Each structure stands twice: as structure tokens, then as C-alpha cells.
Amino acid sequence: MPAVDQAEPAIAYTPYIYPLKGGWRCRPDKQIGTLSVWLALHAGKSSELSPRFVRPLNLIGRTNLRHPWLLSPQGELMKTNFVGQLEAFRATVTCGTVSGAAELLGISQPAVSRAILRLEANLGVTLFDRRKGRLASTREALILFDHVERSFASFDKVREIAAEIRGARTGRLHIAAMPAICAGFLPDVICSFKRDHPDVAITVQVQHSTKVEDWIFSQFIDFGVAEFPLQREGLQSETFCRAPMYLVTRLDHPLAARAVVTPRDVVDEPLITLMPGMVGRRNVDASFLRQGFSKSAALESQNYPLICELVIGGLGVAIVDPFTAVAYRGRGLAMIPFSPMIEFHIGLLQPEHRPLSRAASSFLAVLRKHRMQFLAQLPRAEGMEEFG
DSSP states (O other), X not given: OOXXXXXXXXXXXXXXXEEETXXXXXXXXXXXXXXXXXXXXXXXXXXXXXXXXXXXXXXXXXXXXXXXXXXXXXXXXXXXXHHHHHHHHHHHXXXXXXXXXXXXXXXXXXXXXXXXXXXHHHHTOOOEXXXXXXXXXXXXXXXXXXXXXXXXXXXXXXXXXXXXHHHTOOOEEEEEEOGGGGTTHHHHHHHHHHHHOTTXXXXXXEOXXXXXXXXHHTTOSSEEEEESSOSOSSEEEEEXXXXXXXXXXXXXXXXXXXXXXXXXXXXXXXXXXXXXXXXXXXXXXXXXXHTTOOOOOSEEESSHHHHHHHHHTTSOEEEEOHHHHHHHHTTTEEEEEBSSOOEEEEEEEEETTOOOOHHHHHHHHHHHHHHHHHHHTSXXXXXXXXXX
């Protein structure tokens, strides 16, 4: 049935709908309007349709809504398989071929091709270039794919929750954390937690802080760890850690034996930093400027673990967060207090209006315990404030 355009009334005909064998049927010689079908379906508790559900609904006016409901050749109401079309699209982009998508979904290749063609028609967008029998994803397809992946993550979450309710399993945790705590700290916490909770399934996504905030806001995850200041409102947050950042150098570097270093000591060293605009980069640049120095970066990266690998390679020195510094202290790097102190401030984020599961609460208890142990081992320069 063609979509209703803006020039057509939403309800063009009076549908004749009646219940039959637990479902609804419609005379196949009559067209049916979107809202009429919706009303009919929501009249399911009645043994027969009220006349108010089959009267013309001209009060709706004009609309550009497409019909999500169609009639089968037998006149039965059926929903268009938009989700199935998205599944075919997702599988085709992932596998790179229609044959691979068909094998992944367990359906025929023609069925995949038909689903993609219908999706393109529904969206009004060309998703694949078809040349010499091969498919190549268009730029529009790649943009759409990112949103489809997030949508299916939500679908998967619903299925998992339902399965846990049915099977009374211990639980599942979905966590997102910034790269800094994933080099050593978070894996240690997970190992400790799993010793006492072996049946809890855990999924960890390593994402930059802004992405962690997005996922918390969309309720894709149970909780996350991100750097302050936050970019979004409407999130439940608490401080997880306020601790100093440290200079890291190779063990054979002249600064490795120092008890403390200052911007003056580093001004002539090749400095490896985060990308411009990132919180850690802004804090380091501000620290040098307050001491009267302007320091340019020799190399830039998006995360501290990679920066430490570059320091190990002898390409320079770096000022990094304490979690990454501790993780690399036993891997060929020295960790030296930096003065004046540059604060590394991170928080625990949770979706608003969504209580934590028992598994999530237990995990956070272990996380906080490890935090106290971690802070106690950090090297302190003389006169440095207590960490928290």
C-alpha cells in the first residue's frame, strides 16, 4: 500500500474490521488507514469492534505518516517487517556481501536483497552502490549503520533482561569507561569481582568520556566512568577520584630519578600529549602557562595508554593520569610527581530514575574498595594534599 503523502487525508476510506480467530481481519476490497488499524488493535479486549472504531476519522486532518500496517492478500492485518529490513542491512554492511548476510541470518540471498530494496524505498536513501554484481556501502549507509547498531544494542538489552527475568540468573552488567582506567585498574576490579560473582556476565565498552555520557543518557549501560567536567545534563554523577597527574619517562631518562618535576624541568623535553580540546590537554597547557611557559606537543594522541607506549619507545616524556602511570610503572616507565599539581577528576555516572541492580551495586562496592587501595599507593611529593 503506498505511503500517504502530505496532500492526502490520513483516512481516505472507512475500513471494515472484525475479529476472527484471535486476530483482526479486514475486507480486502477496502483500504485501511494507519490510525484506524491502531484503534482496532487496541480494541482487542472487546468481543466486537465498537462503531466508533470504524467511522471515518476525518478529524485527524492531513499527515505525512507512512502506513506501518498493511493487509495480506487474505485481508489479514500484518505489520511491515521494518526491523527485518534493518537486520538485513546491518548484516550486509557487517559481512560486506549479500551471501554473507544471508548465511549470517539463515535466510536466502534473494530475501536479503528484497529486504534491502524495501528499506531503501522506505527511507528514500540509496544505501549501496551496485556495480558488476557487488555491493559497496554508500556514505549514507555508513552514517545510518552507526545509529542502527545503537538501536540493536537496545533491542539486545531488552532480550537479555527478559531472559534474566525468566531464568532468574544472577545478572548482567554493561559498563562503559574511559581508556585511562582500563589499562590496569578496571581489569583488576573485574577479576576481583568475578571471584565472588562468577555467574554475572560483564560487558565493558572502552569509550571517551563524551561517549560514556551519551550512553548513560540513552540508558544503554548500567553505569560508566568519565572525566569531569561533564558535557551533558540529566545524569546522576558522583566523584570517584581526585588525584594528581604524573610525569612518565623511561627508566634511563635523567628526570627518572627526580623526586618531583616542574614545568621548567620539562620545557626543553619533547612532550607527548592528548589531542587539543581534550580535558587533560587543556589542564596541562594551563599549568605551563601559569608558570610562564608555552609548551608545544611533539606528538599527540587520543588516549594515555598509547602515549605511554610512545614514551617507552623513546619518543619523549608525557604527563598522564595516575591510573595509566601505575599500570606502566612496572613496564619500563618511571612515575614522577609533577608540581604544581594537575588534578585528574573522574566520576561515576548512572542513568537518572533507574535504580541499580544488585549485581551493579555489588560491583560498585568492589570498585570503591579498589579505589582506596589504589590511592594509598600513589607517590606523593612533599606538601602534596591528600587524594580522594
